[in-house]
Amino acid sequence: MLQQLITAGLTIAVGITAAFGYFYGSNILLDLIFPSKAPGDRGTRNIRRAGVIRPWLFVGPAVLALTLYLVYPVVDSIWLSFHGRDGHEFVGLKNYIWFVGDARIRAAFLNNLLWLLVVPAASTFLGLVSAALTDRIFWGNLAKSLIFMPMAISFVGATVIWKFVYDYRAANQTQIGLLNAIVTWFGGAPEAWITVPFWNNFFLMVILVWIQTGFAMVILSAALRGIPEETIEAAVLDGANGLQIFFRIMVPQIWSTIAVVWTTITITVLKVFDIVYAMTNGQWDTDVLANQMYVWMFEGGGDYGRGATIALIIMLLVVPIMIWNIRNARREMEGR
Amino acid sequence: MLGLGGRKSPLVWVMHLSVLLLVVLWTLPTAGLFITSLRTADQISVSGWWTALSSAERNAITRTPDGSAETQVGDRYVIAGNVLKNGGEVVAFGRSSLKPTQFKPGEVADLGDGITLSVKADGSYELSGPTKLEGGQRIFYTARTPPAFTLGNYAHVLSANGMLRAFMNSLTVAVPATVIPILIAAYAAFALAWMPFPGRSLLIAIIVGLLVVPLQMSLIPILTLYNDIGKATAVDAHGVIGTLMHYSGLGQMSDDGTQIGLNPKSYLGVWLAHTGFGLPLAIFLLRNYMVGLPREIIESARVDGATDFQIFTRIVLPLSFPALASFAIFQFLWTWNDLLVATVFLSHQQDSLVMTGKLKDLLGSHGGDWEILAASAFISISVPLLVFFALQKYLVRGLLAGSVK
Numbered sequence: 001m002l003q004q005l006i007t008a009g010l011t012i013a014v015g016i017t018a019a020f021g022y023f024y025g026s027n028i029l030l031d032l033i034f035p036s037k038a039p040g041d042r043g044t045r046n047i048r049r050a051g052v053i054r055p056w057l058f059v060g061p062a063v064l065a066l067t068l069y070l071v072y073p074v075v076d077s078i079w080l081s082f083h084g085r086d087g088h089e090f091v092g093l094k095n096y097i098w099f100v101g102d103a104r105i106r107a108a109f110l111n112n113l114l115w116l117l118v119v120p121a122a123s124t125f126l127g128l129v130s131a132a133l134t135d136r137i138f139w140g141n142l143a144k145s146l147i148f149m150p151m152a153i154s155f156v157g158a159t160v161i162w163k164f165v166y167d168y169r170a171a172n173q174t175q176i177g178l179l180n181a182i183v184t185w186f187g188g189a190p191e192a193w194i195t196v197p198f199w200n201n202f203f204l205m206v207i208l209v210w211i212q213t214g215f216a217m218v219i220l221s222a223a224l225r226g227i228p229e230e231t232i233e234a235a236v237l238d239g240a241n242g243l244q245i246f247f248r249i250m251v252p253q254i255w256s257t258i259a260v261v262w263t264t265i266t267i268t269v270l271k272v273f274d275i276v277y278a279m280t281n282g283q284w285d286t287d288v289l290a291n292q293m294y295v296w297m298f299e300g301g302g303d304y305g306r307g308a309t310i311a312l313i314i315m316l317l318v319v320p321i322m323i324w325n326i327r328n329a330r331r332e333m334e335g336r
Numbered sequence: 337m338l339g340l341g342g343r344k345s346p347l348v349w350v351m352h353l354s355v356l357l358l359v360v361l362w363t364l365p366t367a368g369l370f371i372t373s374l375r376t377a378d379q380i381s382v383s384g385w386w387t388a389l390s391s392a393e394r395n396a397i398t399r400t401p402d403g404s405a406e407t408q409v410g411d412r413y414v415i416a417g418n419v420l421k422n423g424g425e426v427v428a429f430g431r432s433s434l435k436p437t438q439f440k441p442g443e444v445a446d447l448g449d450g451i452t453l454s455v456k457a458d459g460s461y462e463l464s465g466p467t468k469l470e471g472g473q474r475i476f477y478t479a480r481t482p483p484a485f486t487l488g489n490y491a492h493v494l495s496a497n498g499m500l501r502a503f504m505n506s507l508t509v510a511v512p513a514t515v516i517p518i519l520i521a522a523y524a525a526f527a528l529a530w531m532p533f534p535g536r537s538l539l540i541a542i543i544v545g546l547l548v549v550p551l552q553m554s555l556i557p558i559l560t561l562y563n564d565i566g567k568a569t570a571v572d573a574h575g576v577i578g579t580l581m582h583y584s585g586l587g588q589m590s591d592d593g594t595q596i597g598l599n600p601k602s603y604l605g606v607w608l609a610h611t612g613f614g615l616p617l618a619i620f621l622l623r624n625y626m627v628g629l630p631r632e633i634i635e636s637a638r639v640d641g642a643t644d645f646q647i648f649t650r651i652v653l654p655l656s657f658p659a660l661a662s663f664a665i666f667q668f669l670w671t672w673n674d675l676l677v678a679t680v681f682l683s684h685q686q687d688s689l690v691m692t693g694k695l696k697d698l699l700g701s702h703g704g705d706w707e708i709l710a711a712s713a714f715i716s717i718s719v720p721l722l723v724f725f726a727l728q729k730y731l732v733r734g735l736l737a738g739s740v741k
Contacts, residue, residue: 005504007603012512015607019519027645054644055533062524062615063539069554069612070546076557087560126358133355143355145728147362152724153717154673156692160699160713161365164372164706176384176706178368210362215735222736242347271550274675278696293552298680304556311553322548329544333537 127216148214155274420459513610521618625659662734
């Protein structure tokens, strides 16, 4: 263990030194190759040449890492999706045909749609409500902190926390899970919640909503505070009540922020894998695409072709959001 | 800010109550697990954590030892002992399962044939009779235990369950995986913000696009690549380079022990993978922040003859501290909490599991042992929670910079 810590420490030191060394050294080298103090015309030409190369020294490592870890995998996945389980034999559209026809995939896909409908909507709505409420009470900041807190907890940690809430004991035993304790207190029968088909999906979604609501709240709260006061004062003068002001005046003014929150959570939902993997591993009809992808990639020897196909489908679902994001960023840059 | 809050109307109370409800709903699950982690396995299994602060009553049965344990006191034979092992007090006892609370502590129960049983409040019992006893008498009793908390679960998982090791592994993964991308991203963000070059806006667009690429996409291609690198770098295990690789921990010996290549499942691989996956957000956040820095400062430094490198290290970097801190927190939380990347790029052996992997393992193998699960979970989320509460300001700032247009 000690050796490991020393290695880690050394690597950090070496890494940082190397990174600084690269940026510092390459800039010095550039100045040596194109000295700006050269006599006459050559000096200005050298400055221009160095100016062309220098930005690439700065972005170089980042471009390299992005290409290797994100761009190349997309290309490679497309290639793999047309190949068999070991990634060598060409199989044409076979993997895609399998994807469309497979019953487990279809179940996972439908569950995923359910997640996509419920989680972003619930998180955004609860985030909006808590943002609107906490902004108006004196202990709002403390409340915000506590609602925001689950964001720091890992999906696996959250799964443990909620698994305990859903814990089930036979009817004649003391229930130690909060949910069953409440149910039995009201006279109901205890239930093994995460094994109840269909509805168990919602018990898993609760975990993600619990994590994401704080994120939605923080961003929407900032947006609400950015609303010009005049619009609200005018509405008050016109005799609008609190709810009318909130839904007719405030919400329409933060639509674009709501959309950003919604899409961000949508992306998280598509990628979420840990919760299902740790809680049920897809049993009792709770599978989602990201978990199926992991299963096909790494379990039972692995089928790289099918795994890559599922990954690509998830990617395709994200593409519209990607384009929308790029457009927004472009528009914003033109505004500058 | 809104006419709503000023009035002392019932609406204000509704507001306070709804926020209180939300806060309770959002903290209760975590609080429950935390309290559970401080209870013994026995306590956890007989009562819900919400009863932990009050005294717990439970019904139990014990058996006296058999006749060989008896002593003779005067003309009676006596078997004595204590029904309570962990403290507390007896509030009632009985001699049959039909009436387990028939007698109060201190009373004497007549078992017939002159045999008597008495249990005192402190748990000590005395079974006595005029003739030799057979023993093995069942005693039904109700014990009340005062609220008691223990750190034993934590001590146990840290020493016996390898949580300490997992903690170190998580730290080994998370710290470099946070530092490296910041370094690379800061330079790139500066160039994208303040150095005009052809293709710059295209590059920015690509980075914005890469923000949403699911990292699952990268797992197979990168893992294959790592394996290929491992094979391509294989050298004689007993040569100079091979020996160096072996002792630095970067190498992986081939099965027959003659060749050694770069280990495909090493910390270096995980750090670089996290770097690649974290870079789009890092560059995006930092560029957005750097673009907003006052143009005059940078222009005047240029006029004074400062090079781009100097402007970056002396002016832009120090001014960008808040953005750097925001990203550092994000990346640290993300890498510490990550399960997928660590599962794929680190080996599954027990001594190289990170905390999330360990927790996942425990969920499978100790699914019902809540004392182990709760303590382990709390050790793993304590670090992010600490970071969260200490540096929340920067976290919020980063979120806002990243999302609000």
